[in-house]
Amino acid sequence: MSGSENRDAPLVAVLDYGIGNLRSAQKALQRVGADARLTADPALVAKADGVVLPGVGAFGRCVEALMSAGIWDMAFAGASAAANGTGPPFLGVCVGMQMLHEGSTEAPGVTGLGVLPGEVQLLTGDIKRPQMQWNRLDLRPNTAHERFLAGLGVDPWAYFVHSYAAPVSSDTVATCSYGGPVCAAEARGVLWGCQFHPEKSSSVGLQILENFVNLCCNPVPPVVALNS
């Protein structure tokens, strides 16, 4: 990839801590114009225009892996700064989104990053677990998703694989219906989370990743830029 490095392409650091299928996330981000790198190098993450925290499998194992890779503090700092609007955009995917919260009933006693409130809970209702399927995104009347979930059309569907989900809160920008409303996406500042896999959600997912990459190019809202 080094030979094809594009100065105009935003550098997106996909945090590599030995969990999951990172190549798909990298290729999908490259498809929508990012210079996406799989990395655990703090120097590279520090100069990134955006950060993606992936995660699959068990909450406790992901937390443990993030710690043993030595990037827990970096992930916390990045997610916190994005939530406050003082750092580059940050996207948590699947368990990567769940880890933004305080913890999970899947792993009692294991502490999450705690950047977003609440505990991740087991999906309830008369449904199969995991939810391993496509489901429709119901966008909530919440202006935070204007950039995040723009251009998805009237009937956007995304691919989910999970048994646990974050609580629906004021940060929730999209839900899906699975035994009740389930938190599908969250946004606070330029911190975004997807419970579904955008890299596996065909054109809808690529649009969301493109929105993220565009945000990495221009994270400051235009109105603020005018004042500077």
Added chain:
Amino acid sequence: METVRVVPCLDVDAGRVVKGVNFVGLRDAGDPVELAARYDSEGADELVFLDITASSDGRETILEMVRRAAEEVFIPFTVGGGIRSVDDGRAILRSGADKIAVNTAAVDQPELVAELAAEFGSQCVVVAVDARRNNLTAGHETPSGFEVLTHGGRVPTGLDLVAWVAEVVALGAGEILLTSMDRDGTRDGFDIEMLQAVATVATVPLVASGGVGCLDDFAAGALHGGADAVLAASVFHFGEYTVAEVKAHLVSAGVAVRPVTS
């Protein structure tokens, strides 16, 4: 809501699609990646690549195919065939596959299922099970009436289908891909009784495979067989039905699916 996935399956030998492909508009009808990207754009929910390469030096070929697929295919895909160890599974997943499927290797060494689940998480461990109705004349009798086969359906194991599925689910399988060898290639439809028997113990998603010949067969698998996903190969590859036609029929039969939008 629970929705049923429509899954085209590609059999791949030495990096080429087998079972003949008769698809209009492909540059290279034998290229599994081009075909897979086509199914993605047509609204397929997921794909399965089954590597049937016999030669032992075929691993690099399939890894290269998986790497290329990860660049072109943005729906989930499973890769099965020749995965006999955690290292084999890791190589496939690190190349860009979302799930790995094990079949004969799981029967030979059931602990492999637990090892794969512990290493990568159940959500990416599919146990593919080939089965047939008991062949009483050959003296094969199992409690559920169905017997597990290995080696591409050629070797009877004496294992009872339902007991085997219960065992692999307990070991950590995240999905069951069930193929009826009696029906595979016959176009007589899925073996609904076999699906029903497995659905009683498969607490994880169940993929129906083997025998689709008409649109009603897809609906029967979901409505009567209890399948969470319906898989077919030839009817898609020969252009007999598009994914959109299958989904339209499923909806008219009362099965919820992700709509084809484009």
